[in-house]
Amino acid sequence: MSLxxxxxxxxxxxxxxxxxxxxxxxxxxxxxxxxxxxxxxTEGDLEWIAMITRLRRTGMPIRDVRRYAxxxxxxxxxxxxxMRILQRHREIVxxxxxxxRQHLDLIERKIEWYAGxxxxxx
Amino acid sequence: MSLxxxxxxxxxxxxxxxxxxxxxxxxxxxxxxxxxxxxxxTEGDLEWIAMITRLRRTGMPIRDVRRYAxxxxxxxxxxxxxMRILQRHREIVxxxxxxxRQHLDLIERKIEWYAGxxxxxx
DNA sequence: ATCCCGCTTCGAGCGCGCTCCAGGTCAAGG
DNA sequence: CCTTGACCTGGAGCGCGCTCGAAGCGGGAT
Numbered sequence: 001m002s003l004x005x006x007x008x009x010x011x012x013x014x015x016x017x018x019x020x021x022x023x024x025x026x027x028x029x030x031x032x033x034x035x036x037x038x039x040x041x042t043e044g045d046l047e048w049i050a051m052i053t054r055l056r057r058t059g060m061p062i063r064d065v066r067r068y069a070x071x072x073x074x075x076x077x078x079x080x081x082x083m084r085i086l087q088r089h090r091e092i093v094x095x096x097x098x099x100x101r102q103h104l105d106l107i108e109r110k111i112e113w114y115a116g117x118x119x120x121x122x
Numbered sequence: 123m124s125l126x127x128x129x130x131x132x133x134x135x136x137x138x139x140x141x142x143x144x145x146x147x148x149x150x151x152x153x154x155x156x157x158x159x160x161x162x163x164t165e166g167d168l169e170w171i172a173m174i175t176r177l178r179r180t181g182m183p184i185r186d187v188r189r190y191a192x193x194x195x196x197x198x199x200x201x202x203x204x205m206r207i208l209q210r211h212r213e214i215v216x217x218x219x220x221x222x223r224q225h226l227d228l229i230e231r232k233i234e235w236y237a238g239x240x241x242x243x244x
Numbered sequence: 245a246t247c248c249c250g251c252t253t254c255g256a257g258c259g260c261g262c263t264c265c266a267g268g269t270c271a272a273g274g
Numbered sequence: 275c276c277t278t279g280a281c282c283t284g285g286a287g288c289g290c291g292c293t294c295g296a297a298g299c300g301g302g303a304t
Contacts, residue, residue: 006280016281017263024283025261036270038281051232054225062261083236086229093226097219103176104215107208110173114205128250138251139293146253147291158300160251184291 002032002040012049019049026066027052029073058093124154124162134171141171148188149174151195180215 005016012019019039022028029048032040041049052065068085071078127138134141141161144150151170154162163171174187190207193200 004280015263018261020282021262034281036281038270054228056261058222058225058229079236079239083233083240086233086236090226090229090233093222093229097222097226100180100215100219103180104212104219106176107180107212107215111205111208111212114201114208117201118205126251137293140291142253143292156251158251160300178291 002042003046005039005041008039008041008046008049011046012053014049014053022049022052025062027062027069029069055089058089059096060089064089124164125168127161127163130161130163130168130171133168134175136171136175144171144174147184149184149191151191177211180211181218182211186211 003011005019008014008019009016014022023031023039029045031045032042034040052069055065055068056062064085068082071082071085125133127141130136130141131138136144145153145161151167153167154164156162174191177187177190178184186207190204193204193207
């Protein structure tokens with residue numbers, strides 16, 4: 001069972017353009033082709049796309065996702081470095097979350113300040 | 123007491139280039155000038171820069187920060203819309219935090235998976 | 245007096261991550 | 275046979291947010 005690029009776009013929330021771009025840029029593992037050269041995405045491809053989408057949505061740059069993909073394509077013996085990439089990324093994301101939470105606190109305080117002024121006599 | 127653009131860059135963590143760019147793009151309130159045309163930043167300017175930096179670091183686009191700045195410059199009568207902008211932004215940031223946390227959970231699960239494999243006999 | 249330094253403006257350039265267009269192939273349906 | 279439509283490739287274009295370069299000015303130190 002395999003999917004066309006259009007079906008995969010719907011399933012993943014990416015566009016067909018982006019799927020081709022990711023492949024060109026080395027972010028994908030091997031994508032099968034039909035006899036006529038059309039891309040055929042497997043269930044495994046969908047899982048991989050979900051993974052790199054998680055990395056992207058948490059702010060990992062394309063070049064780092066590419067590096068991770070290269071290691072996965074290289075197969076056995078690269079697990080340690082793959083894990084290090086994810087661990088480093090995890091620390092960055094955690095720090096970002098903390099920072100964002102702090103900024104959000106102050107923004108919320110500003111909203112409360114406006115809410116307080118709205119009740120003023122003026 | 124006022125600061126030069128270089129001193130303000132150090133205090134805010136932005137570059138002088140970025141401070142000029144923000145002013146050009148309408149993100150600043152009124153910035154004073156010396157008799158020779160050099161920018162002079164006040165304590166109030168620093169607070170404002172801290173505020174817009176919070177908005178930027180939590181992902182608010184430049185154009186929305188500009189809109190917010192325009193309202194602040196317009197003064198009285200714009201508080202309700204300013205608050206609405208911040209409230210809308212707050213919801214976006216909260217949603218983003220949630221999403222990021224979920225992605226992070228799955229990335230951490232992947233790290234654990236690698237950690238488990240590292241202990242394998244292979 | 246001359247040098248340097250930090251500031252000024254204007255406008256161009258850049259890195260990122262897509263996004264889209266032109267021109268072509270192939271398969272199915274009328 | 276001809277059209278339609280989904281796909282293909284290569285390459286150009288774009289929006290965002292800076293970032294930088296060129297050319298010029300004014301003030302303080304040597």
